[in-house]
Amino acid sequence: MVRDLARLPKAHLHVHLEGAMRPSTLADLAAAAGVAVPTVRGYASFSEFGLQYRAASALITTEDDLRRVVREVVDDAADDGALWVEPHFYPPRYVGQLGSSDEVLQIAIDEGQRAAAARGIGCGIMVSALREFDPAEAVELAKLAARYAGTGVVSFGLAADEALYPPEPFAEAFAVARDAGLISAPHAGELAGPASVYGALDALGAQRICHGIRAIEDPALVDRLATDEIVLDVCPTSNVMLAVVPSFDEHPLVRLLDAGVRCTLNGDDPLLFGPGLLGEYELARTTLGLSDERLAQLARWSLAGSGAPAELVTDGVARIEEWLTAAP
Numbered sequence: 287m288v289r290d291l292a293r294l295p296k297a298h299l300h301v302h303l304e305g306a307m308r309p310s311t312l313a314d315l316a317a318a319a320g321v322a323v324p325t326v327r328g329y330a331s332f333s334e335f336g337l338q339y340r341a342a343s344a345l346i347t348t349e350d351d352l353r354r355v356v357r358e359v360v361d362d363a364a365d366d367g368a369l370w371v372e373p374h375f376y377p378p379r380y381v382g383q384l385g386s387s388d389e390v391l392q393i394a395i396d397e398g399q400r401a402a403a404a405r406g407i408g409c410g411i412m413v414s415a416l417r418e419f420d421p422a423e424a425v426e427l428a429k430l431a432a433r434y435a436g437t438g439v440v441s442f443g444l445a446a447d448e449a450l451y452p453p454e455p456f457a458e459a460f461a462v463a464r465d466a467g468l469i470s471a472p473h474a475g476e477l478a479g480p481a482s483v484y485g486a487l488d489a490l491g492a493q494r495i496c497h498g499i500r501a502i503e504d505p506a507l508v509d510r511l512a513t514d515e516i517v518l519d520v521c522p523t524s525n526v527m528l529a530v531v532p533s534f535d536e537h538p539l540v541r542l543l544d545a546g547v548r549c550t551l552n553g554d555d556p557l558l559f560g561p562g563l564l565g566e567y568e569l570a571r572t573t574l575g576l577s578d579e580r581l582a583q584l585a586r587w588s589l590a591g592s593g594a595p596a597e598l599v600t601d602g603v604a605r606i607e608e609w610l611t612a613a614p
């Protein structure tokens with residue numbers, strides 16, 4: 287007998303809204319648009335992956351489409367045992383078509399909270415800037431996110447190709463977000479090495495880092511992450527699929543944990559990579575050899591590092607202890 291990982295309380299922190307769309311929903315949206323279902327596998331590079339992501343996103347054209355995707359992402363998290371989900375969302379993608387940036391964000395917040403309440407869990411939005419655009423746009427996005435701090439937005443992120451666009455120009459945007467009480471959670475240490483992680487810490491005040499795994503290349507940086515209790519929101523399958531690491535066997539998750547770095551497990555873009563939140567926990571057990579004690583620790587860190595209300599975290603951590611002490 288083994289413990290059921292679906293029953294392990296956890297949070298899903300590193301999940302991009304459109305990248306977590308169900309394949310069946312993608313097919314429905316393509317059929318409604320009268321177009322072929324976009325390819326969402328077999329990318330040869332990060333830029334090709336980005337094109338596939340945008341092709342899938344482009345099929346979301348109505349408020350109902352957006353609400354459906356938000357609702358299903360929350361439902362899928364709940365099915366995987368999440369008590370909290372924090373979808374990453376870039377509102378400008380829908381501005382014009384679905385209203386102003388405030389109106390677009392309000393749709394995501396409203397549907398996320400509605401769907402989460404229906405499942406007895408919580409949902410907070412991460413407004414995520416894209417680094418290929420002008421840092422001035424990120425400042426505006428941070429101001430938008432700040433207006434909803436405490437009422438639906440909990441964190442501020444930065445995604446897209448970090449190898450081409452380092453973090454430092456986005457310092458002002460992250461200062462605005464942090465001043466509003468939002469968690470700073472940029473991507474770093476995935477497509478770029480330790481310098482990007484230092485930049486995320488020093489310029490953006492990162493409290494959580496999406497990926498961050500290439501910190502392993504710099505022992506002093508690993509020590510700093512451990513000492514400062516920075517959380518790395520790790521996505522092993524994404525790292526293998528995008529050739530950030532050559533194989534699961536060579537994934538640095540266990541070495542980061544051994545060094546005392548707080549890590550969480552996440553799906554990133556399940557539409558493009560395959561496994562969702564639960565799938566990543568199962569892979570971490572079967573492929574990376576993580577014990578139930580260690581998986582429970584990752585789950586604890588995911589709740590503690592999230593934007594969830596304190597009572598949800600306290601309750602979730604107590605339920606993790608129950609999961610761990612119950613006989614498998």
Ligand SMILES: [Zn+2]
Binds near residue numbers: 300302445473496554
């Ligand atoms: Zn990501």
